[in-house]
Amino acid sequence: MGVIIPILPLYQLTTTTAFNASNALNNILIFLVWWGSHSILARSSFKRLVGLEHHPLDRPLFAIVAPFAWFISFHFWKPVSNCEAWDITNVSIPVLLVSGTVFTLGTFQVLALLYMLPDHVFGTQKHKYPPGHQLPPPKLITDFPYSIGT
Secondary structure (H helix, E strand, C coil): CCCCCCCCCHHHCCCECCCCHHHHHHHHHHHHHHHHHHHCCCCHHHHHHHCCCCCCCHHHHHHHHHHHHHHHHHHCCCCCCCECCCCHHHCCHHHHHHHHHHHHHHHHHHHHHHHHCCCCCCCCCHHHCCCCCCCCCCCCCCCCCCCCCC
């Protein structure tokens, strides 16, 4: 048997064969952490409560909290049934290279798009304006390919 890369904590690297209600409840609670960071932080009432409504740190704060919630969701996930540890030594080098390249290019593309979008996670420009300044609405794009069907 090859080297096992512990994606989960070592005590979770076991094979299970029956449904485990405790693990299922754990996974639901972990999902609620992720949901809370994505849903509660987006609510205007919550932003008013903590003083972040129309604040320049609103989006950057979300950009910091969201990856931690994502990390918590996969690091503390527990198998519910019929799960085994993943052995990286059973994967061929070409498969690792191709999948690693696709992952790297996809990550770069997503981060680049988020950076290019105005007022989104990494592309926020609100810090350059005085408090309460409203940006004009963006121009509606009606050029090709968005003009198809009109």
